[in-house]
Amino acid sequence: MEPYISVKNVSHKYPNGVTAIKDINLDIHEGEVVAILGSNGSGKTTLVKHFNGLLKPTKGEITVGTMNTKKERISKLSSQVGYVFQNPNHQTFLPSVRQELAYGCKNLKMVDEDIETRVQKAIDLFQLEDRLDDNPFDLNSSQRKEVAMASIMAVSPKVIVLDEPTTGQDHKGCKRVLELVRMFKREGHIVVLITHDMHLIGELNCRTVVMNQSEKIADDHASVVFSNKGIMEEAGLQPPQITQFANQITRFDETKTYLTVESIIEWMKANKEEDVKVGTGS
């Protein structure tokens, strides 16, 4: 199958001479959820900013769908690659949630009925019925983030890029992000996540790309990456606590990497451990 996003030997050098990414190769296929991990300054954001053309590669080539990002306008690429910024305040500015949702579609000069159906779909998916007339700035930060995501989603791009979606969110907000990512996947979108939230990746159990010092050092399933001590240490990452715990207890299956509490409970139930009470897992 042809990859939807294809990154070929891409390097990016900023005008100040800093090389932020070096010789990256990456294929992202339809329906995939890809998490990009790495310490601050490792080039994660630089990489994903290439997907919607905010940055153009100084070497190599990126194809999104059938478009070469070097030749297309950002506004056109953005209709295919939705980018949710870390701080919703950078993106939202209209006085009501409804206008905010319609804004992207209006920029694409869609006809009114089309906008209406798309906005309605976003409202349904994000359950925003009660907040339509609220000013986004009156909402709390996780709600505002949701509005920002919904407004990107209203354009219904093929790819959704989330830049640190759980940073600064409370437990409820994090759980909601997890739900939303699953929902995006169900709706057939490709999701690209930049995050430091190992718990989130563990729960998603998705493909994980690790960046370190401008280079891609790993690209595999989360369970494989998390069990590779060398890579984790090199990138300065720590697997989720439950994974660390399971790695130190010998009676668990050593060939497997446990990413979630549920997976451990399942193992215990399967092995008839007596002290497991179903339903108190999380």
Added chain:
Amino acid sequence: MNSLYMPKDSLIHSLDPRTKMLFVVFVVASSFILNDPALQLVFLVALFPLVVMAKVVKPYLISIQFLLLFAVLIMTVHGIYNPIGVTPVFEIFGGLTFKYESMVYASVMSFRILVIGTAAVLFVMTTHPSDMASALVKWKVPHSFAFILLSTFQIIPIIAREAKIVMEAQQARCLDVKGSLIQRVKNLVPMFAPLFIITFMKVHQLSYVLECRAFSRKGEKTSLRETKIGSLDYTFLLGMLGVLAFEIYLKLFMMGSLHLTTDALLTYSLFGTWIVFGFMIIKFVVKQFQGKIGGAN
């Protein structure tokens, strides 16, 4: 610290900010006393060794480019169209004639901009913003006012950075920033609305942070960076006074017998700015071209 300040070890850097502020005032005054293109040119050239001494030649030349744009515009447009001109100097194609009086006027204007610009750039690049604030406080400027000046220096780069992010964030919402002129004017709303809101939020936050650190406490404050006027400052100040006295002497007694401003000088300085401007355009075009063919480096 995110400002234009260039930390270097030089004589100019070690001067007290107050001396340098007086220096800027002195240069502004001089540029008005020396109301003659030739003398101003001499003055401009005389300032250059200070730039070299401060070791900021390259950043100075980069920032002075923008002022040169003004100079080119003023010298060309005024030289041809200013109605005070009567004596033709030379003609370019299409019957457009540069006239002596208007060229003098234009040269005085543009050299003044360059001279004052040089002094200002020299001051900003060699003075740590905090030093400036503490020097102002020593001059009995209210502490909060000094802080306003200081924070302006700091907030401009912050706003510039935020503006870039907002721009990207709006483009990610399918905003076409390369549209027609009308479209671009319309785009100012999605650009500036978030920018204003974010800036207000930041300033609001800053006020809390300041209060948490006892900013509005009454009474004396100490400064982490102490500034002191030393013998170097006195020498510099004396030098400035000397030059100022000489300028006034020139102005009062010598103006009648000095005729340094000739047609040739005016023409050459006009051509000079054109040539430098031409280089800037060539450099710009080459850069654009390199960008188009996809980064040759």
